[in-house]
Amino acid sequence: MANVEVSLKETMTSIEGTLGVALVDYGSGMALGTLGGGKDLDLAVAAAGNTDVIRAKVRTMEMLGLNDEIEDLLITLGNQYHLIRLLRGRGTSGLFLYVVLNKANSNLAMARHQLKRIESELEI
Known part of the structure; x- marks a missing residue:
């Protein structure tokens, strides 16, 4: 099992083309850990903004009566x-x-596959 730091490093090194990665609590919008990014990619701002995206999708699914779970968003x-x-x-x-x-x-496709593997090894 991997902790947050190991999982973020694994994401950066095992997924080709990764510019940045964050582990985010979508209840609060806070990034629990980030790696990569830079002046043109503020991962803390992106974490908060993407929390709103998830919340909107969850609300939409509820309004549609969809009894399913979000796997990922692109x-x-x-x-x-x-x-x-x-x-x-x-x-x-x-x-x-x-x-x-x-x-x-x-x-x-490979990024999604690797991310699923990294998720399975992550332990908080």
Whole structure:
């Protein structure tokens, strides 16, 4: 089992094209840990903003009467993929991993696969 720091490092090194990663509590919008990012990618701001995205999707699903769970959300920009994976493991309820990928040198399918593996090893 991996702790937060190990999981963030694993994300940065095992997923090609990763520019930044954050573990976020979507109840509060606070990042519990971040790695990468920079002046053009403020992961704390992104964590709070993406919390609103998740809350909106959950409300929409409730209004539609969908009895299902969000696995992940993908936002595609001109140069980046923003991948949000809600965590379902023991002790991770209410958390999500937020990963920003460089679109030019990342493989989205492989990133999703690796993120699922990292999630399964994460223990809070």
